[in-house]
Amino acid sequence: xxxxxxxxxxxxxxxxxxxLRHVSSDSEVNIGDEIKxxxxxANRLLQQAYTKLTPAQKVQVARHQERPHMKDYLELLIxxxxxxxxDRNFAEDNALIGGxxxxxxxxxxxxxxxxxxxxxxxxxxxxxxxxxxxxxKAQRLMKMASQFQLxxxxxxxxxxAYPGMGAEERGQSEAxxxxxxxCLRTDVPIISTIVxxxxxxxxIAIAVADKVYMLEHSIYSVISPEGCASILxxxxxxxxxxxxxxxxxxxxxxxxxxxxxxxxxPMGGAHRHREETVKNVGQQVEAALKALTPxxxxxxxxxxxxKYIACGRNL
Amino acid sequence: MNWLTDYIRPRIRSIVGxxxxxxxNLWTKCPSCEGMLFHRDxxxxxxxxxxxxxxxxITVKERLGYMFDEGKYETVPLPKVxxxxxxxxxxxxxxxxxxxxxxxxxxxDAITVAKGTIGGQKAVIAAFNxxxxxxxxxxxVGEGIVLAAEQAVKDKAALICIPSxxxxxxxxxMLSLIQMPRSIIAVEMVKDAKLPYIVLLTDPTTGGVSxxxxxxxxxHLAEPGSTIGFAGRRVIEETxxxxxxxxxxxxxxxxxxxxxxxxxxxxxxRDIIGRMLSMLMDPENKNVKKKAxxxxxx
Ligand SMILES: [Zn+2]
Numbered sequence: 001x002x003x004x005x006x007x008x009x010x011x012x013x014x015x016x017x018x019x020l021r022h023v024s025s026d027s028e029v030n031i032g033d034e035i036k037x038x039x040x041x042a043n044r045l046l047q048q049a050y051t052k053l054t055p056a057q058k059v060q061v062a063r064h065q066e067r068p069h070m071k072d073y074l075e076l077l078i079x080x081x082x083x084x085x086x087d088r089n090f091a092e093d094n095a096l097i098g099g100x101x102x103x104x105x106x107x108x109x110x111x112x113x114x115x116x117x118x119x120x121x122x123x124x125x126x127x128x129x130x131x132x133x134x135x136x137k138a139q140r141l142m143k144m145a146s147q148f149q150l151x152x153x154x155x156x157x158x159x160x161a162y163p164g165m166g167a168e169e170r171g172q173s174e175a176x177x178x179x180x181x182x183c184l185r186t187d188v189p190i191i192s193t194i195v196x197x198x199x200x201x202x203x204i205a206i207a208v209a210d211k212v213y214m215l216e217h218s219i220y221s222v223i224s225p226e227g228c229a230s231i232l233x234x235x236x237x238x239x240x241x242x243x244x245x246x247x248x249x250x251x252x253x254x255x256x257x258x259x260x261x262x263x264x265x266p267m268g269g270a271h272r273h274r275e276e277t278v279k280n281v282g283q284q285v286e287a288a289l290k291a292l293t294p295x296x297x298x299x300x301x302x303x304x305x306x307k308y309i310a311c312g313r314n315l
Numbered sequence: 316m317n318w319l320t321d322y323i324r325p326r327i328r329s330i331v332g333x334x335x336x337x338x339x340n341l342w343t344k345c346p347s348c349e350g351m352l353f354h355r356d357x358x359x360x361x362x363x364x365x366x367x368x369x370x371x372x373i374t375v376k377e378r379l380g381y382m383f384d385e386g387k388y389e390t391v392p393l394p395k396v397x398x399x400x401x402x403x404x405x406x407x408x409x410x411x412x413x414x415x416x417x418x419x420x421x422x423x424d425a426i427t428v429a430k431g432t433i434g435g436q437k438a439v440i441a442a443f444n445x446x447x448x449x450x451x452x453x454x455x456v457g458e459g460i461v462l463a464a465e466q467a468v469k470d471k472a473a474l475i476c477i478p479s480x481x482x483x484x485x486x487x488x489m490l491s492l493i494q495m496p497r498s499i500i501a502v503e504m505v506k507d508a509k510l511p512y513i514v515l516l517t518d519p520t521t522g523g524v525s526x527x528x529x530x531x532x533x534x535h536l537a538e539p540g541s542t543i544g545f546a547g548r549r550v551i552e553e554t555x556x557x558x559x560x561x562x563x564x565x566x567x568x569x570x571x572x573x574x575x576x577x578x579x580x581x582x583x584x585r586d587i588i589g590r591m592l593s594m595l596m597d598p599e600n601k602n603v604k605k606k607a608x609x610x611x612x613x
Contacts, residue, residue, distance in 0.1 A: 163546030165557050168564060171574050172545040177530035180496050184503060200492060201526045208496045222483045222492040232405035246488045247401050258489050305500045312454045312490045315397040
């Protein structure tokens with residue numbers, strides 16, 4: 001999955017360019033013009049592809065393994081980060097990580113899904129699929145945020161809550177439901193950003209917020225296109241059609257007023273410009289936090305409820 | 316229930332052979348034990364198999380009849396919601412699926428809201444109809460739960476939700492997922508008003524429905540044998556290749572794991588809920604508080 005199918009011609013061209021660069025630095029032959037011509041073409045192709053990504057292509061981009069992950073947001077946006085572990089009942093869940101840290105100087109509670117980026121870390125983080133303990137830790141951190149009046153920043157990137165026997169045994173449904181309930185009860189600003197994949201209940205469990213943003217090529221859906229295709233089309237071959245039908249892109253969801261804004265990604269997607277993407281997210285979150293400060297906790301809760309109750313009415 | 320229906324009928328059928336699955340509408344086969352059930356006896360037994368206590372799925376009309384005192388209630392009309400907002404089409408148009416379900420069930424969507432009394436206590440019920448697109452939760456169902464909560468607050472009544480649902484209605488995309496927080500906000504309104512919120516989990520309660528309003532009740536009851544869980548059994552088996560216990564995700568399993576207060580036979584539901592409400596809503600509860608405050612002031 002490190003290579004996206006639709007990017008293949010671009011990637012091939014880019015490979016040729018770097019090969020040529022290598023040659024040109026080794027020899028005396030001047031092929032600078034040729035390189036420039038090819039680079040222009042690559043940029044043009046990239047622009048063409050990325051200005052009209054299909055929903056199915058966005059699904060691929062949103063899942064790209066080079067895309068900035070929770071750990072990148074922590075590293076680049078949060079100072080003095082202190083991770084906090086455990087749900088105080090059963091276990092720590094590395095799929096949903098969190099803690100306290102300073103965002104642009106202000107102390108905040110930060111949490112989000114981490115998928116990992118190689119075999120070892122992916123296993124460690126369970127591919128970003130949280131168990132009940134993850135959602136119970138999220139509740140614990142939100143209560144703490146309320147106790148000390150720290151804003152809550154969440155970063156969503158999960159294929160969904162983990163479907164396992166232990167997870168069911170320990171009440172996955174209850175953990176997600178209570179996490180949503182806690183989001184609704186927390187009397188400090190909550191700002192949520194869908195940075196990659198917003199997979200169903202496992203995503204919305206920490207994304208019921210005063211402001212919900214999505215990165216330009218992220219997705220947010222009630223079910224994966226593959227799952228939807230296998231149920232409704234009775235064949236996984238229809239996942240492209242399902243991706244389109246589900247209206248899971250940031251653009252569709254903004255139009256339906258289900259999210260509050262779209263954060264643009266540099267040309268060619270977040271996986272090509274990790275730092276710039278994280279910076280863009282930081283700017284949007286900062287602006288949102290500024291607009292929500294100072295806050296009246298009860299007023300926040302009331303407005304949050306009203307916002308969600310209004311969702312989907314008058315479409 | 317008599318010896319003929321219990322014993323002879325299946326025997327005769329086994330002798331003469333199964334030419335016809337069910338001879339006529341008078342007989343039903345229990346989906347669990349495959350015993351033959353005579354329609355009148357089945358009805359008298361609240362659609363519970365009198366061989367094996369399997370609780371059959373029932374219509375909303377039957378459900379409301381069983382729940383409210385003397386089977387008497389008043390339905391609350393559902394608000395209008397956008398029809399097929401995504402213009403969703405898989406192998407079939409969602410618009411057609413909706414219309415089919417509406418004509419098949421005579422209902423507008425998978426939820427019905429009704430008010431009445433249970434054991435003399437005021438109650439509003441939001442009940443799901445599984446035969447309407449698998450009881451799936453879209454905007455109409457979400458609005459139904461909000462409506463039920465508002466009605467309960469207005470009437471100072473208890474709210475009782477009775478899910479029977481496979482989960483979110485994927486043909487409404489994110490509009491269905493957003494019903495998870497919306498339904499929980501509805502419950503919050505009831506809790507703010509200090510009114511009881513009881514969930515009766517029936518077969519099945521899974522996915523986005525179990526992970527929202529269905530798991531935040533003051534009290535959780537479940538009908539015997541109901542399937543209740545987040546992820547589907549097959550999905551779990553495919554993901555983890557674990558052998559799952561036979562009673563996995565049953566009402567009894569949830570009771571054992573602390574997610575349900577009681578597993579209750581259908582015939583006992585009205586009495587038990589009525590008794591619970593009479594205690595939770597006892598006017599004396601408030602008086603006690605007043606007296607205590609009075610003392611403190613004096
Ligand atoms: Zn039976």
